[in-house]
Amino acid sequence: MKSADGRDLHGVVSGAGPVTVVLLHGWTLDSTCWEPVARALTGVRVLRYDHRGHGRSAEVDASTMTLEQLADDLAAVLAAEVPEGPIVLVGHSMGGMTAMALAERHPGLVARVVGLGLVATAAGELGATFPDWLRTVNERRVFASAAWTGRRALARHPVLLKPAMRAMLVGRHPSRAALRKTSETIAACRPSTLSGFWTTLGAHQRQAALAAYAEIPVHIMVGTRDRLTPPRYSRRIREALPHAELTLFPDAGHMLPLERTDGVTARIQALVGAAVSA
Template structure:
């Protein structure tokens, strides 16, 4: 399924995006190694529930531009999110953020609290939780990046990693697995994977804001897969305890890509959260 439908130039770079529905705005931020495909079973249903939904591929990911030499760290992506919302005429927005998208969501909510109505963090990176142990090992073993790898080698590496993201391994096979691998199926794609994604797996972007999480005053819901092998549930509890009035929902028999293991539950939790009264 092709979720994104359009592209636009924001701050000098091209982003692939989708902007549909009418009503209160919601922006979805995906994780890594991923792109907006992960929201394919969620976004259309949130649109149908009466919300204006903005979904896009982060810079350097999926169908968005992969500019050489451009900063694609979560700090830079946070700034770009603000530019995107400005370009689309979105003032205040609900943020639904997964994995490293959660780092962007946390940083944006702290930097621009007046623009964030509600914040949902789904299996988000936080504190010193990333890169995960398996990604740290891969980075250490490939200091020059992934451009020199053969396509088969990178596909095998990513397949092993992606199968760790779900509690039910059978969900990460066939066309679904192929869709996650697709952005990296070329020499430029292999190089971009390191340059725009892996090179920026750096916990300093969350550690440097960790002592400010108590400043968040908007409603926050933390949604987590109980069997997340990359971001253990203890980090979800730590976030809940640090953020005033945050609530935590742990989904059994689900992993890091919660929207693959339990899309119906994700849709239900988002819908419920978006009806939470503002403080």
């Protein structure tokens, strides 16, 4: 697969059916975090890929690490890989923000979206999660250091990240598989990718863009113990999309595709069913 500016994007297409489900992953993650859900979906074609700078997709300059560019990349992937037919778009965290940016930049494509899943994401105000003092310290001291820019991965030993992942990204009593996969994926992330997308996430304000999805089925999902995009962000999205369904997963954290695979899959399958029966 190719990005909007011709860079290689690693993607996977599986299954077959009248509807294509497009799964968009979050910041510092990759498309393998959607694998359990992709395997569980039935009667649909599933497309997932690694965003630029993530996973097995090509490295890119930090100046192109923006939500606007991710929306353009998504538009390019859809044009090449899903040239016709209905689309159910599902975004986890930064993937959900990419779907919002798509609505701003490519409204013609949004007309083909027949269902939207917003998983552990936000329409803005992420500054409350990433305080100004922390941003300043990271940008001036960490992100600019040779120890940061010279590394190929955040950590050589994923097990060392487990305590931090347990504290930040997963909820109460996560499965060993969910915690292990979260730690392994983030450990493999390029440091330049983490720092490169930092600014665009802080600037993300797209509550108004949600109006583009007002006429289609939408399902919002969030864990009650999500520390990065807590339930108040999902409730704000629902204010803009009052017809949307909202599911709060008790005791789950930010990594819903891994922590609550069955529940997330069931709600995506429901979006597909609504599209097929329409």
